[in-house]
Amino acid sequence: MSLPRTVTSGPELHSPEGAAKKLQTPPVRGTWRASSEGTPSTHREDSWPGLGTLRRAFSRTSQRASGQAPEEDVGLFQRSSRFLFRSLRRAQDDGSPAHQPQATAVPGVTHGPEVPSRVMDGGRRQSSAGVGREELEPEAEGKSVADLITERRLLPAFEQLRQLEVRLVAEKASHTFEEDPTGFARRAMDVCLHYDGLAAEIGAIVRETLGPDGVDAAALGELARVVRAEEAAHPVPPADGDFLLTPRRWRQHWEDAVRRSAQERVRQAGAGEARGAAEAEGASGLAQLLAELGGLVRSDLHKVRREVQPAYSAAGLPAWEAYLRAFHGAVAQRLQELAQDARGCEQLYVLLDWAANVYGSPDFLGAPDLTLSTEPLPPLLAPALWARLQSDYTSFLETKITSCFDSILQLEQSRWADAEAPDVLQGLYHTPLSVDVHMLVAEHVKAAGAISAELEATTLCICTRALSLFLPRFEKAFLESKAVNEPHLGANINACEELRTHLLARFPGTFEELEKPLVAATCTFQKRLLQGLQCDVQPLFRVLCTKAWLTQDVLQPIMDKVVAFARHLEHVAPLRAQETLQEVHRYVVREYLAQVLSPRERFRGEERMTGSQKMGLDSQAIGDTFQGLGSEATWLDQAIPCVADILGETYKDDIRRHLETLIGSYPDIRRDHVLAILALRRLGRRRNQRLLQHAQYLLRAAAKAGGSGAAGGHVLFEEIEVPTSMDLLITCI
Numbered sequence: 001m002s003l004p005r006t007v008t009s010g011p012e013l014h015s016p017e018g019a020a021k022k023l024q025t026p027p028v029r030g031t032w033r034a035s036s037e038g039t040p041s042t043h044r045e046d047s048w049p050g051l052g053t054l055r056r057a058f059s060r061t062s063q064r065a066s067g068q069a070p071e072e073d074v075g076l077f078q079r080s081s082r083f084l085f086r087s088l089r090r091a092q093d094d095g096s097p098a099h100q101p102q103a104t105a106v107p108g109v110t111h112g113p114e115v116p117s118r119v120m121d122g123g124r125r126q127s128s129a130g131v132g133r134e135e136l137e138p139e140a141e142g143k144s145v146a147d148l149i150t151e152r153r154l155l156p157a158f159e160q161l162r163q164l165e166v167r168l169v170a171e172k173a174s175h176t177f178e179e180d181p182t183g184f185a186r187r188a189m190d191v192c193l194h195y196d197g198l199a200a201e202i203g204a205i206v207r208e209t210l211g212p213d214g215v216d217a218a219a220l221g222e223l224a225r226v227v228r229a230e231e232a233a234h235p236v237p238p239a240d241g242d243f244l245l246t247p248r249r250w251r252q253h254w255e256d257a258v259r260r261s262a263q264e265r266v267r268q269a270g271a272g273e274a275r276g277a278a279e280a281e282g283a284s285g286l287a288q289l290l291a292e293l294g295g296l297v298r299s300d301l302h303k304v305r306r307e308v309q310p311a312y313s314a315a316g317l318p319a320w321e322a323y324l325r326a327f328h329g330a331v332a333q334r335l336q337e338l339a340q341d342a343r344g345c346e347q348l349y350v351l352l353d354w355a356a357n358v359y360g361s362p363d364f365l366g367a368p369d370l371t372l373s374t375e376p377l378p379p380l381l382a383p384a385l386w387a388r389l390q391s392d393y394t395s396f397l398e399t400k401i402t403s404c405f406d407s408i409l410q411l412e413q414s415r416w417a418d419a420e421a422p423d424v425l426q427g428l429y430h431t432p433l434s435v436d437v438h439m440l441v442a443e444h445v446k447a448a449g450a451i452s453a454e455l456e457a458t459t460l461c462i463c464t465r466a467l468s469l470f471l472p473r474f475e476k477a478f479l480e481s482k483a484v485n486e487p488h489l490g491a492n493i494n495a496c497e498e499l500r501t502h503l504l505a506r507f508p509g510t511f512e513e514l515e516k517p518l519v520a521a522t523c524t525f526q527k528r529l530l531q532g533l534q535c536d537v538q539p540l541f542r543v544l545c546t547k548a549w550l551t552q553d554v555l556q557p558i559m560d561k562v563v564a565f566a567r568h569l570e571h572v573a574p575l576r577a578q579e580t581l582q583e584v585h586r587y588v589v590r591e592y593l594a595q596v597l598s599p600r601e602r603f604r605g606e607e608r609m610t611g612s613q614k615m616g617l618d619s620q621a622i623g624d625t626f627q628g629l630g631s632e633a634t635w636l637d638q639a640i641p642c643v644a645d646i647l648g649e650t651y652k653d654d655i656r657r658h659l660e661t662l663i664g665s666y667p668d669i670r671r672d673h674v675l676a677i678l679a680l681r682r683l684g685r686r687r688n689q690r691l692l693q694h695a696q697y698l699l700r701a702a703a704k705a706g707g708s709g710a711a712g713g714h715v716l717f718e719e720i721e722v723p724t725s726m727d728l729l730i731t732c733i
Contacts, residue, residue: 145194149201152219154226161194162233165244172244188244198226199253206257209308210265210300217311224315227251255322262326265300266334269293283346286338290354293334297327298365321376328377331359335381339389345396349447352389355380356451390455398462401444405470408436409477416483422491429491429571433474434498437467441503460510467499471517475524486568489529496522497573526580533565533584541591545599550610555618559625562588566629582633585626586716589636592618594720596643597676608680612648615640635714638665646677652687659695667702668718671695676722 148157177184234247270289312319449456543554569577619640642662
């Protein structure tokens with residue numbers, strides 16, 4: 001005959017007499033509930049109920065309990081039911097005979113006196129249907145486990161559950177539930193749900209710890225003690241796989257709750273107005289979001305160190321390390337999400353800079369005793385993501401720097417179009433070009449260096465390439481403009497010189513490849529500067545070596561223009577000004593000799609002597625003028641006097657000595673030049689042949705000694721073209 005029994009799917013415990021005593025399921029701050037409503041079921045005394053029936057009952061209970069539980073607590077109920085079914089199946093398959101009365105030893109549990117089996121007469125009044133009131137309520141306070149959990153007295157609640165668990169395991173070992181597995185399942189389900197309730201309450205306490213209500217130190221201490229107590233009660237899984245004695249792993253559950261709490265807190269940064277600002281304002285909005293994120297993390301970790309950690313430390317839970325890892329992981333996840341939406345050079349740099357210099361700073365937490373140690377923590381951004389962000393940043397940066405150089409060129413062109421004269425700063429012509437370029441390079445290199453040395457080197461290479469492409473464009477645009485004059489040419493020469501010296505000095509070993517284009521641009525501007533002078537004075541040289549030249553001072557107009565030109569060189573960088581002045585000096589001497597060697601009129605007798613004297617005076621005037629201007633090209637001083645001495649020498653044998661001086665001072669002189677000089681003198685066939693042979697010998701010796709036609713790189717006669725004339729042919733014959 002079978003008797004109807006009520007199978008309670010919630011955490012309901014029954015007395016041995018059959019009186020229903022509902023064990024209240026702890027309401028964990030609105031997150032964990034278990035219904036105490038029962039589901040009727042019948043069975044025979046001598047038969048086991050089907051596992052499908054038990055599975056459906058536990059499934060309904062878990063579903064009702066999880067309906068109000070957070071997502072992370074659902075797994076607790078699912079795991080509890082799964083392991084409980086496994087335990088029941090094993091008990092059905094491997095159970096011992098019912099007549100075996102002694103209780104077996106329970107792994108991991110220390111027993112006092114023998115636990116009674118509570119098996120009653122006939123099996124119909126078996127006490128497995130519930131647990132007596134004396135087992136659920138402390139004698140002094142009379143509170144249930146659910147009440148203790150609700151009051152967050154977690155340790156007393158755990159101790160009661162632990163006693164019930166030990167007793168239930170002992171009764172199972174004594175085969176008390178052999179004829180009533182449903183009763184064992186109901187009581188095991190009660191224990192399971194209350195353990196899960198304790199775990200859910202642990203999660204709720206962790207979630208509330210960093211909330212606006214402040215830290216409940218007593219609750220945290222109770223939490224830490226119950227975690228340690230559970231670890232001591234369930235040190236290892238039982239050998240037979242019994243579900244009731246399986247470690248609950250509350251320490252891991254606590255760490256997971258800390259991690260979820262940190263993720264929720266980090267999500268709050270930028271969840272409202274800051275996120276909208278980030279989308280609307282680009283880099284500035286993202287910077288505001290990251291600033292809010294940093295402030296929130298800093299505030300929470302301060303709270304953990306000063307209030308939360310002391311509450312946990314008494315029980316030995318490493319709260320600081322757990323929260324530090326949790327916030328580090330949450331911030332890393334948040335940055336990865338922001339990196340997916342980052343657009344443009346500025347936003348990418350804001351992310352990289354915040355990760356490297358703000359969050360990675362030793363002063364991030366704002367207190368000397370609080371630091372984000374990088375040793376035990378993984379990188380904030382994975383190496384692959386970090387490399388991708390840097391690559392994207394450099395790609396955008398290359399485009400941006402090219403655009404900046406375009407803007408610089410446009411500014412310069414607007415100044416040229418407005419015919420603005422360059423300023424004079426510290427005595428030198430000045431254009432903003434060098435300052436703009438230097439600031440552009442320095443700004444981006446400094447910003448990149450603050451993130452990493454690798455990014456700094458990449459940025460330097462980008463700037464070098466962009467500047468090397470900019471210089472020819474700038475040079476071409478200027479020479480095609482209407483602003484080509486001495487002041488602007490001098491200002492551009494100064495700008496190139498400043499870039500060459502300052503960039504190489506500030507970034508040694510990087511901008512060497514810019515040396516060549518900068519020097520080339522400088523030389524181009526210097527040549528154009530000289531071309532302007534040459535156009536002015538070239539017609540004046542045509543009066544030299546004429547009848548009028550013998551009686552007039554035709555050299556003075558040339559020297560006046562040279563002096564006026566040299567005044568502009570006073571506002572050019574000294575080194576480049578000296579190079580330009582020496583080039584002007586060489587040009588004047590070279591053009592003077594070119595007119596002497598190709599005279600428009602031939603002088604004989606007294607006119608030749610007068611011409612020789614005139615050449616000496618002109619040479620003195622040229623030398624004095626350039627010496628007064630500061631020219632250091634003293635090697636040019638002997639050229640005109642040597643030719644003048646040959647033309648005016650009265651003792652013909654000394655002409656040989658003058659030729660030796662001329663060839664020794666200017667090894668770049670050629671046979672044609674010697675023939676032209678001898679043609680001016682008209683010494684006769686034999687003497688000309690002897691002098692020409694001696695000159696050729698000296699030229700060959702000079703070529704062997706110097707290897708090149710110019711001594712010390714000096715070139716003078718090599719650039720003087722001597723036209724073939726009848727006088728030269730006669731001299732050669």
